[in-house]
Amino acid sequence: MTIANNISLLPYNTFGIDVRAKVVAEYSSVTELTELLQRYRGERLLAVGEGSNLLFTGDFDGVVLVSRMCRAKALKETETEVWIEAESGLKLDELIAQLVDMNLTGMENLSYIPGTVGASAVQNVGAYGVEVKDVIEQVETVEVATSRTRVFTNKECHYGYRDSVFKNDLQGQYIVTKVVYRLQKGGELHTNYGGLKDIQAQTAQEVRDAVIAIRRTKLPEVGELGSAGSFFKNPIVPTAQANELLQRYPAMPHYVVEDGIKIPAAWLIEQCGWKGKGLGGAEVYEKQPLVIVNRQHATASDIMHLAQAIVDSVNDTFGINIYPEVNYI
Numbered sequence: 477m478t479i480a481n482n483i484s485l486l487p488y489n490t491f492g493i494d495v496r497a498k499v500v501a502e503y504s505s506v507t508e509l510t511e512l513l514q515r516y517r518g519e520r521l522l523a524v525g526e527g528s529n530l531l532f533t534g535d536f537d538g539v540v541l542v543s544r545m546c547r548a549k550a551l552k553e554t555e556t557e558v559w560i561e562a563e564s565g566l567k568l569d570e571l572i573a574q575l576v577d578m579n580l581t582g583m584e585n586l587s588y589i590p591g592t593v594g595a596s597a598v599q600n601v602g603a604y605g606v607e608v609k610d611v612i613e614q615v616e617t618v619e620v621a622t623s624r625t626r627v628f629t630n631k632e633c634h635y636g637y638r639d640s641v642f643k644n645d646l647q648g649q650y651i652v653t654k655v656v657y658r659l660q661k662g663g664e665l666h667t668n669y670g671g672l673k674d675i676q677a678q679t680a681q682e683v684r685d686a687v688i689a690i691r692r693t694k695l696p697e698v699g700e701l702g703s704a705g706s707f708f709k710n711p712i713v714p715t716a717q718a719n720e721l722l723q724r725y726p727a728m729p730h731y732v733v734e735d736g737i738k739i740p741a742a743w744l745i746e747q748c749g750w751k752g753k754g755l756g757g758a759e760v761y762e763k764q765p766l767v768i769v770n771r772q773h774a775t776a777s778d779i780m781h782l783a784q785a786i787v788d789s790v791n792d793t794f795g796i797n798i799y800p801e802v803n804y805i
């Protein structure tokens with residue numbers, strides 16, 4: 477366990493926001509985590525993974541808890557499936573690289589997404605037609621108030637689009653310690669999504685390689701340019717509203733989903749002329765306008781003002797509200 481007081485959060489968020497926390501505590505076991513919970517009872521707590529989906533809006537007057545539990549092991553297997561238990565601090569992409577090596581399928585489409593195993597289960601990360609909820613069997617947690625272990629089944633996690641019970645009803649009440657994923661041995665590949673269609677991948681490794689190649693052309697590399705991936709969620713609008721918009725904008729991309737029509741926020745933002753535009757040190761990424769980047773020493777305030785200006789102009793032009801996917805802290 478390591479504990480640091482009054483420390484910069486720069487290494488703990490991929491946006492590269494230089495604010496401070498009262499305490500940052502790193503733990504390597506569930507026992508250490510429960511010790512920390514007891515020690516800091518009553519303090520404001522924040523569990524972070526790689527800090528790749530959050531925006532610190534100012535100094536954090538509390539304790540940032542960082543998981544350094546990084547192991548993974550097979551729990552059981554059948555002829556066709558393997559259950560893998562991974563600890564919260566393991567980088568998701570390191571796990572996926574190992575799974576693909578073993579020809580275990582189910583997560584290859586999620587290759588190269590920044591973030592940890594623990595964060596994947598909170599945020600329900602997704603890409604190229606797959607969401608992690610599709611392969612999560614259960615999520616092991618520690619309850620903050622009691623330090624007791626609680627296991628959530630997939631159903632109990634109430635997964636939605638970049639959403640889970642851990643972001644809503646139970647926000648801040650549980651810390652994810654382990655995730656059990658259910659993978660297939662050489663199962664079916666999901667290659668119907670956009671850019672993957674043309675590639676005709678035959679193996680999980682080929683899908684992984686293709687996904688990494690696409691992501692590299694569109695998204696900034698963590699470590700080179702600060703960002704938190706997609707800043708906004710793609711809005712879902714009622715069918716009638718989408719039809720009206722399609723009369724005005726026949727080229728508007730759109731996808732039929734369960735509860736309406738999904739419109740790429742990237743397209744809306746691009747139409748409003750934001751590509752490559754900036755405010756202070758923050759900028760709309762020119763290769764993927766859904767992403768806000770820290771071009772030059774951006775402050776949280778630069779990023780929030782830019783985000784609000786984008787929200788307002790998309791609303792003025794299209795009458796659509798878009799919402800951040802990034803969690804403001």
Ligand code: EPU
Pocket residue numbers: 602603604605670694695704705706707708709710729740741742743744746762763764765766801
């Ligand atoms: N588009 C534009 N202009 C652009 C880029 C995209 O108009 O410059 C439009 C195009 O119509 C394109 C559509 O946006 O077809 C969709 O673009 P893309 O396939 O890149 O995906 P996205 O909807 O922008 C989502 C996820 C990403 C995920 C990709 C790939 C959200 C908020 N974002 O982005 O997830 O990697 O699909 O599956 O759902 C993240 O959550 O941080 C993230 C990067």
